């Protein structure tokens with residue numbers, strides 16, 4: 001792993017002994033951290049809406065081409081698979097880049113204000129990172145016209161996955177992570193680990209790029225009730241484990 005990876009200071013205090021619905025990362029972020037995350041999230045939402053509106057205007061004015069009308073489900077499935085592979089690979093590469101020393105300090109640090117994440121944390125991004133991440137969609141539309149259903153389906157899936165994987169509770173049983181049918185899909189237990197240990201799990205919606213590049217980790221000991229939380233990040237400033 002690159003030595004330049006850093007972990008943000010964590011503004012949090014230990015929550016105490018885990019209960020039956022214990023969180024994945026067992027800390028409570030400061031109120032100022034949550035307020036800052038929400039402000040950044042609203043900026044990201046504005047950027048997403050602006051990009052979506054601009055793309056729609058360009059399509060309606062004929063400057064960007066998309067396919068419409070009846071088309072076979074097989075073609076939609078193929079386009080979705082191709083788009084998903086491209087977007088996931090791009091976001092993985094962007095995320096790795098964001099963890100180099102300079103970009104982490106100036107940009108990506110704002111996404112790592114707390115190791116205990118929630119849905120708002122998913123969209124808590126520096127505007128430059130939000131543009132780089134969500135700007136991939138209009139760029140792909142410009143490069144190759146696909147069906148409008150593909151654009152809507154992949155965009156909705158990626159944004160839903162991004163938000164869902166930042167919730168600090170795991171909704172699936174242990175078997176999810178042990179089955180080849182399901183373990184390719186990122187869950188909160190996988191992604192929240194990245195916020196506690198920034199050396200692993202950079203993937204956005206799937207575990208595939210992390211498996212390919214050797215950065216995948218899922219600690220199933222979290223399921224063993226009564227144990228200490230799998231990840232308890234440092235409660236003071238400075239570099240963490242990463």
Ligand SMILES: [Zn+2]
Nearest residue numbers: 095108194198
């Ligand atoms: Zn990160």
